[in-house]
Structure formats: structure tokens, C-alpha cells
Amino acid sequence: MKYPWYESINKSSQILQGDFVLNCPIIIPPVTFEDEQDVSVKLLNAIIMSQSCDIENGKVDIILVCPYYNLEDFLPLHPTSKDGSKGSRKKVIDNLLHGNYPNCHILQKDIDLNIKDYLVVDFRNVYGIHYEFLKNHISKISNRNRLLPPYREHLSQAFARYFMRVGLPINIEI
Template structure:
């Protein structure tokens, strides 16, 4: 049997790797800010399942005004918006870390079910107030939190995505 990726937690405490469902997020349209009305402009709100990427120590010590989170999708949800991921071998490439900006997490319920895996999109980051997220965590009763060493692997994948460096040229290939 595979080691579970997740533990179930209760309460309002937040940590890196917390999976929070139905978080309210801003939905900025293409014409946002075009009216020039500034502070009086309204922003529609949507919902998303999000995972916390802010470091746990910063959350515990109240060092952040906003918490960074990335969207999480089931494979079916992601395939519904990204048809190319229905192709054979695409999820295996993501699993191996070969698809920039995406990271797979084992199923919270059955880590042996690869189709039950969750995909995190590091290319989208939302910032939400910690007080709002704490209330949401408390209201949901129980929620999933990534367990060690999967949390550290997730954190490392997130860091790797942002520490990429594009070079203007490279050492020529050895032939």
C-alpha cells in the first residue's frame, strides 16, 4: 500500500499545503481598469479549490497580510479546460515534473488511484486575507493538509517553478 499524501485537520489554523474548497476569488475581466473609475470599480467573484503555498512559519507567526494560494483541479476538471491533457502520456510527463507550472498530488482518499490525483497550477496565484481563510477552514469542519515528505516535495516544486532562469545562449551541445 502507498503512503498517504494527506492528513485530515480541523480548526482555523492554516499551514502550507492546506487544501481549501470553494474559496472566493476575484475574477478580473479583460477590460478591468479601462473605465478609469479606480476605487469605484467592482470586481466579480468566483470560487476555486486552492492550496496554500505561503510558508507555514510565516502563517503561524502572523508575518503575512495576504496568503498565497494556487488552484487545484481534479484531472477531469483540468482536462475539460485543456483538451491536450487527454492525450496518452501527458499526465505521466506532469508526474515526472516535465510540464512547467503543473504539479501532481496524490489522491486524498486513495494514493494508489492515479486518476484520483489532483493537479496544481503554479502559473496562477491568488492572494487572500488570512482571516478569511481561517474562517473558511473553521467553517468547513475538516480539510486535507499535505503530510511530510509530500509537503516538502510540493514546496520544492513551487520554488523550482519560480527560480527558473532563461539564458540568452548556452554552451554548445557536445557531439
């Protein structure tokens, strides 16, 4: 049985976990806050991380999103693959595939839906976007993609694992 990774959404303002938002406007607050201060807006490719049930039942005003990158854009940024050798590149890809980097998660490519490269979701920087703002923004997008189950749940589980890590002050020595 074949399980597709994605579906294409046409002209919809519905927001669900696993929705991709190209050029998602992220408001970056200043380092310090004064009475009148400029804020910057960063455009990122992002994926919705808030739970669909919370979104649909109006239980969240702020929707969590994480940036994602094409694998080819991600690899040069990763410290392990900085030397550019095929061996280090392969090691990073293998570690991504096996879930050995808790701060990110890899997703399949889909040429038919114009996802031409594998995608790497970055959990290190999580952003919040007001629901109404995001709904208005995506209603203007004619076509976008949505990650489907069970891959959406797999992403959600990886996200949870990243945030539930506990750093111990002393390691267990055997």
C-alpha cells in the same frame, strides 16, 4: 513504512502550507481601476502555498494559494492531450509524474478522505488572500484535508522551481 499523503482536519481555523480550501473565494480586480468599481469573486479549489512558519509567526498578511484540479478535469485543458487519444493522455500523465511540466504538480488520490482522483496543482495563477479573511472562511468548513510531509515539501520545492526559472536570450549550442 507507510507515509500517508493527507490528514483530515475537523473544525479548525489553523492555516498551514498544504491545506486544501474547497470553493476558496478569490477576489478578481477589474482591468482598470476607477473610484467605484465592481470586483468579481471566483470560487476555486485551492491549496495553501505560503510557508507554515511564516503563517504561524504572523510574518505574512497575505496567504498565497494556487488552484488545483482533478486530473480528469485537467487533462482536457492541457494542449498535449487535446486530441483525446490514450497515447497523448498517457504522455501527459507520465510527464506530470516525472515533473516535466514546471507549471504544475501532481498529488496522489485518497479514496478514504474523499480525494477520488489525482490532483494537479497549477502554479501559473497564484492568488493572495488576506490572512484574517481566510481564517474566518476556513473556520466555517467542517472538514478539510491537509497535505503531509514529505509530500508538502515536495510540492513547495516544485513551486520554488517554477518561480526560479531563468529564460536565457540565447541557448547554449554544442
